[in-house]
Amino acid sequence: MDSSSTFSVTYKIVADSLPAAEEISESIAVEQSVEMPPATVAKHLKGGIGRVERIKRIDDTSWETEIHFSTSLVDGDPVQFLNVLLGNSSLKPGIRIVDLDKSYLSSILDGPSFGISGIRTLLNVFNRPLSCTALKPVGSSIKELADKAFQFASGGIDLIKDDHGIANQSSAPFKERVATVCKAIEKGEQKSGKKTLYFPNVTGSPREVTDRARFAKETGADGVLISPQLTGPAQMRDLAASDLNLPIMAHPAFSGSIVNHKQNGISAEIYYGLIWRAFGADSIVYPNAGGRFSFDLAECKSINLMCRDKNIGMAPSFPTPGGGIERSTVHKWKQEYGPDTIFLIGGSLYQHPKGLEIAVTEFQQKLVNNE
Amino acid sequence: MDSSSTFSVTYKIVADSLPAAEEISESIAVEQSVEMPPATVAKHLKGGIGRVERIKRIDDTSWETEIHFSTSLVDGDPVQFLNVLLGNSSLKPGIRIVDLDKSYLSSILDGPSFGISGIRTLLNVFNRPLSCTALKPVGSSIKELADKAFQFASGGIDLIKDDHGIANQSSAPFKERVATVCKAIEKGEQKSGKKTLYFPNVTGSPREVTDRARFAKETGADGVLISPQLTGPAQMRDLAASDLNLPIMAHPAFSGSIVNHKQNGISAEIYYGLIWRAFGADSIVYPNAGGRFSFDLAECKSINLMCRDKNIGMAPSFPTPGGGIERSTVHKWKQEYGPDTIFLIGGSLYQHPKGLEIAVTEFQQKLVNNE
Numbered sequence: 157m158d159s160s161s162t163f164s165v166t167y168k169i170v171a172d173s174l175p176a177a178e179e180i181s182e183s184i185a186v187e188q189s190v191e192m193p194p195a196t197v198a199k200h201l202k203g204g205i206g207r208v209e210r211i212k213r214i215d216d217t218s219w220e221t222e223i224h225f226s227t228s229l230v231d232g233d234p235v236q237f238l239n240v241l242l243g244n245s246s247l248k249p250g251i252r253i254v255d256l257d258k259s260y261l262s263s264i265l266d267g268p269s270f271g272i273s274g275i276r277t278l279l280n281v282f283n284r285p286l287s288c289t290a291l292k293p294v295g296s297s298i299k300e301l302a303d304k305a306f307q308f309a310s311g312g313i314d315l316i317k318d319d320h321g322i323a324n325q326s327s328a329p330f331k332e333r334v335a336t337v338c339k340a341i342e343k344g345e346q347k348s349g350k351k352t353l354y355f356p357n358v359t360g361s362p363r364e365v366t367d368r369a370r371f372a373k374e375t376g377a378d379g380v381l382i383s384p385q386l387t388g389p390a391q392m393r394d395l396a397a398s399d400l401n402l403p404i405m406a407h408p409a410f411s412g413s414i415v416n417h418k419q420n421g422i423s424a425e426i427y428y429g430l431i432w433r434a435f436g437a438d439s440i441v442y443p444n445a446g447g448r449f450s451f452d453l454a455e456c457k458s459i460n461l462m463c464r465d466k467n468i469g470m471a472p473s474f475p476t477p478g479g480g481i482e483r484s485t486v487h488k489w490k491q492e493y494g495p496d497t498i499f500l501i502g503g504s505l506y507q508h509p510k511g512l513e514i515a516v517t518e519f520q521q522k523l524v525n526n527e
Numbered sequence: 528m529d530s531s532s533t534f535s536v537t538y539k540i541v542a543d544s545l546p547a548a549e550e551i552s553e554s555i556a557v558e559q560s561v562e563m564p565p566a567t568v569a570k571h572l573k574g575g576i577g578r579v580e581r582i583k584r585i586d587d588t589s590w591e592t593e594i595h596f597s598t599s600l601v602d603g604d605p606v607q608f609l610n611v612l613l614g615n616s617s618l619k620p621g622i623r624i625v626d627l628d629k630s631y632l633s634s635i636l637d638g639p640s641f642g643i644s645g646i647r648t649l650l651n652v653f654n655r656p657l658s659c660t661a662l663k664p665v666g667s668s669i670k671e672l673a674d675k676a677f678q679f680a681s682g683g684i685d686l687i688k689d690d691h692g693i694a695n696q697s698s699a700p701f702k703e704r705v706a707t708v709c710k711a712i713e714k715g716e717q718k719s720g721k722k723t724l725y726f727p728n729v730t731g732s733p734r735e736v737t738d739r740a741r742f743a744k745e746t747g748a749d750g751v752l753i754s755p756q757l758t759g760p761a762q763m764r765d766l767a768a769s770d771l772n773l774p775i776m777a778h779p780a781f782s783g784s785i786v787n788h789k790q791n792g793i794s795a796e797i798y799y800g801l802i803w804r805a806f807g808a809d810s811i812v813y814p815n816a817g818g819r820f821s822f823d824l825a826e827c828k829s830i831n832l833m834c835r836d837k838n839i840g841m842a843p844s845f846p847t848p849g850g851g852i853e854r855s856t857v858h859k860w861k862q863e864y865g866p867d868t869i870f871l872i873g874g875s876l877y878q879h880p881k882g883l884e885i886a887v888t889e890f891q892q893k894l895v896n897n898e
Contacts, residue, residue, distance in 0.1 A: 388759030
């Protein structure tokens with residue numbers, strides 16, 4: 157096996173001594189490549205075994221270990237890349253990915269097809285954060301959802317996405333719902349005098365994702381919402397690479413187990429900000445600090461930085477904090493996160509005593525005003 | 528929303544008092560259904576909010592809470608079912624699924640199309656555990672892999688699967704590899720006088736999975752290996768429901784983060800033994816106790832029981848413990864797990880000083896002998 161070309165992955169591991177850290181590192185290098193005792197690997201194939209390049213102590217029980225893998229293990233296949241990153245090692249405790257080779261990643265994946273600038277161009281808005289809300293709750297009729305969409309658009313919101321729990325239920329079947337909501341948003345746009353983008357949820361089985369995304373495009377929706385952890389990330393990549401030419405908002409449903417446990421899985425900045433970006437997410441929804449989820453401010457800021465990093469060979473994605481942002485805290489978050497952010501507010505807009513249109517107008521003013 | 532028909536999900540949650548447990552339970556019931564403050568949900572839609580049915584103390588800091596969700600949240604969509612189970616709640620700490628409504632599950636998913644009896648029929652072996660090994664390592668040429676497959680089949684092994692890290696690398700491209708390995712196994716079968724099933728790895732992007740599975744079928748492979756956590760489980764369901772009529776072995780690559788952390792995700796017995804079974808896995812590979820992975824014996828036995836449970840409206844799946852089973856411990860595991868088990872041994876067969884054919888012959892004898 158040609159081992160001359162490699163890519164690096166950095167794991168944070170739990171070990172109580174350097175020898176233990178070395179042993180774990182070697183076991184990852186083997187597990188994620190040949191996956192058999194090195195003594196049983198023929199000599200000419202030993203170059204295919206991962207190589208431990210560097211071990212660094214972080215504190216008494218944790219270490220960072222950088223492992224180099226031959227690119228021939230992957231040969232350009234993004235799904236196999238994920239497998240080499242963490243496949244079997246996901247099943248062992250105390251192994252977490254905290255960094256990986258960005259230039260290699262961008263050599264096998266194209267990233268977002270719109271990115272921050274592409275979405276800004278669709279809206280003709282270039283200097284401020286964008287506003288976003290969710291159509292909900294599940295169970296509402298098409299008329300109820302369309303009426304809310306009209307009010308949101310009338311207030312001038314930048315983006316409306318479906319709630320990630322609205323799929324193809326009989327209460328509001330996908331096709332009729334998307335067609336009706338698109339029309340309602342058009343009417344709202346006439347009132348507001350500005351563009352509102354609509355991203356219906358296309359999460360489903362492979363064929364459903366493709367069919368729904370095509371229908372969304374043909375019916376005038378402006379993008380799609382997908383939960384890559386439910387569909388598999390390659391489904392998102394295929395959408396981004398398709399001829400549909402639709403921006404993609406990625407939703408973190410079901411992905412918490414990958415990022416949430418500090419000693420396992422993949423760090424949130426790498427998984428959302430780098431891997432999902434590489435698989436084609438133009439906007440990346442994540443649970444904001446201070447809300448009802450468990451990310452802290454530093455974690456959120458790292459995701460933002462990674463989404464926007466210009467030193468990676470792919471377009472930047474819009475970080476899209478959501479989940480418990482309040483109308484009253486928009487100003488604070490705007491200062492904290494800066495203009496290249498989509499703020500996703502659901503519940504707090506629905507709670508406005510004067511209704512959705514006024515709620516959005518106020519939300520919008522807070523983003524437009526250059527305070 | 529019609530809330531008359533419901534399904535139950537049982538979560539283990541972390542809380543230090545009954546009021547705290549109640550609060551968390553209510554928050555799951557809302558998060559996994561309407562996902563907005565109940566005060567903002569219109570009266571006629573409140574029936575769509577999950578209902579906390581029962582809270583039981585487990586110990587000082589953990590509780591089991593049973594929540595009933597309206598089936599109208601799912602309306603028969605298996606991907607949306609996963610979303611209702613754990614979507615956003617995966618992002619909160621201390622919430623783990625430990626049980627769910629089996630009769631509802633079997634009403635929306637068909638389960639394995641072969642199951643234990645179907646795979647036994649293919650092999651004409653009815654009263655003993657089955658033997659399985661993996662073709663590896665990645666990087667080997669097609670000739671090297673085919674030569675190993677020939678030796679395994681000559682020894683009379685029941686099943687050969689590709690290593691889950693062998694995809695479509697240039698060292699052994701999928702189509703030529705599968706065709707050549709199928710022929711080598713045929714030759715081995717002539718020597719052994721018995722059937723050996725071959726399951727090539729079809730994990731990849733949606734189109735690749737479909738193309739590879741079709742090619743495998745046309746070329747004479749007997750089943751397929753897939754890693755559902757990498758492809759998305761709906762991809763496996765679509766394969767199982769397709770006209771290909773191929774048994775499916777599910778590999779746990781990348782799924783460890785879902786099952787491994789005792790306070791998050793989904794218990795291994797429910798995720799592998801019930802959910803993957805429902806999504807169509809005829810054989811379910813999991814990391815065995817005592818090997819290099821972290822499951823304990825009780826966990827493995829629960830997976831076995833769940834895979835084989837006959838009181839669920841779908842065919843039983845073959846539990847397939849692997850990852851560090853030794854030749855020398857086969858007898859012990861046979862006693863421990865019983866006949867309806869596929870034992871997957873990789874490294875230990877490759878380490879046999881007398882070669883693969885003899886290694887398999889001995890492995891096979893241990894399974895056949897009625898000790």
